[in-house]
Amino acid sequence: MTQNLLNTLFTGPLDIVGDVHGEIDPLMSLMHQLGYKENGQHPDDRRLIFVGDLTDRGPDSLAVVQLVKELLSAERAQCVLGNHELNLLMNQHKYDNRWFYGQEFSEDGYVVPQKLANPSDQKQIIDFFQSLPIALRRDELQVVHACWDADMVEHLQNSDDVLTLHDEHVDQIENSFDDSFTDPVDQSLAHQNMNPIKLLTSGPEERIEEPVYAAGKWRNEQRVSWWTEYEGTFCVFGHYSIPDGKPRGNASSFCIDYGVGKRWTERRAGKTKGFDLKLAALRWPEKMVVFDEGQSTLI
Numbered sequence: 378m379t380q381n382l383l384n385t386l387f388t389g390p391l392d393i394v395g396d397v398h399g400e401i402d403p404l405m406s407l408m409h410q411l412g413y414k415e416n417g418q419h420p421d422d423r424r425l426i427f428v429g430d431l432t433d434r435g436p437d438s439l440a441v442v443q444l445v446k447e448l449l450s451a452e453r454a455q456c457v458l459g460n461h462e463l464n465l466l467m468n469q470h471k472y473d474n475r476w477f478y479g480q481e482f483s484e485d486g487y488v489v490p491q492k493l494a495n496p497s498d499q500k501q502i503i504d505f506f507q508s509l510p511i512a513l514r515r516d517e518l519q520v521v522h523a524c525w526d527a528d529m530v531e532h533l534q535n536s537d538d539v540l541t542l543h544d545e546h547v548d549q550i551e552n553s554f555d556d557s558f559t560d561p562v563d564q565s566l567a568h569q570n571m572n573p574i575k576l577l578t579s580g581p582e583e584r585i586e587e588p589v590y591a592a593g594k595w596r597n598e599q600r601v602s603w604w605t606e607y608e609g610t611f612c613v614f615g616h617y618s619i620p621d622g623k624p625r626g627n628a629s630s631f632c633i634d635y636g637v638g639k640r641w642t643e644r645r646a647g648k649t650k651g652f653d654l655k656l657a658a659l660r661w662p663e664k665m666v667v668f669d670e671g672q673s674t675l676i
């Protein structure tokens with residue numbers, strides 16, 4: 378059981394790993410590049426932090442969850458909950474979490490190679506996700522999946538059940554709607570932006586005038602680049618994959634999701650190494666980004 382949805386980050390040097398999305402091989406390579414053994418031991422006593430979105434899209438979400446779970450049990454890692462974990466906790470079927478329900482995922486007739494979960498896997502995964510916090514912090518550093526918002530983070534205090542807190546806020550938000558607040562897009566934005574669980578795990582959204590078709594449905598909302606305006610304690614987050622490799626963040630924030638979740642599209646095209654879409658970790662306090670194929674850069 379989680380002690381609190383807002384937990385204290387480990388002391389000491391850290392390696393903060395971006396969204397893994399079922400990519401077990403890049404995760405093992407990255408750990409090796411960073412100097413970890415498979416059991417999470419590190420010669421300099423460094424420890425791993427995962428920003429969430431462990432599952433979906435890649436070939437083996439089961440293996441990623443199993444490994445991260447073992448690292449957490451051994452106190453070699455901490456992990457916050459991402460929106461993909463939240464979807465599974467809420468039993469929300471999405472186009473890319475079919476593996477969890479034992480079903481293949483295909484796009485344009487191409488079946489993405491993936492290990493599929495059985496009912497016993499499902500139970501273990503849900504139990505594990507229920508134990509994860511939403512945010513982690515210490516004096517000079519904080520970690521969340523999508524967006525750090527100081528007021529929203531305070532709602533996590535003294536709460537240990539993500540679905541209970543989520544549903545309480547759904548009710549509160551719905552009860553705040555009056556007769557003049559009937560537009561479905563306004564209502565949907567209120568549920569996204571005013572519910573701490575939604576805001577912290579999938580980030581703020583705003584209305585767009587012309588609807589766009591994305592991830593299988595028409596949308597009237599778009600993501601807000603909250604990090605450009607962010608001030609405060611340094612925040613590391615994931616969620617906003619960087620297909621162009623151009624870092625997102627500012628002097629006080631940094632996104633560590635380098636898009637490995639879509640690496641299956643590069644494999645499908647015949648690539649076997651030198652991938653554009655990478656798994657990365659931010660070394661702290663060094664502020665160095667290390668990639669799964671071994672490159673590194675300072676931020």
Ligand SMILES: [Mn+2]
Pocket residue numbers: 396430459460461522523578615616617
């Ligand atoms: Mn995400």
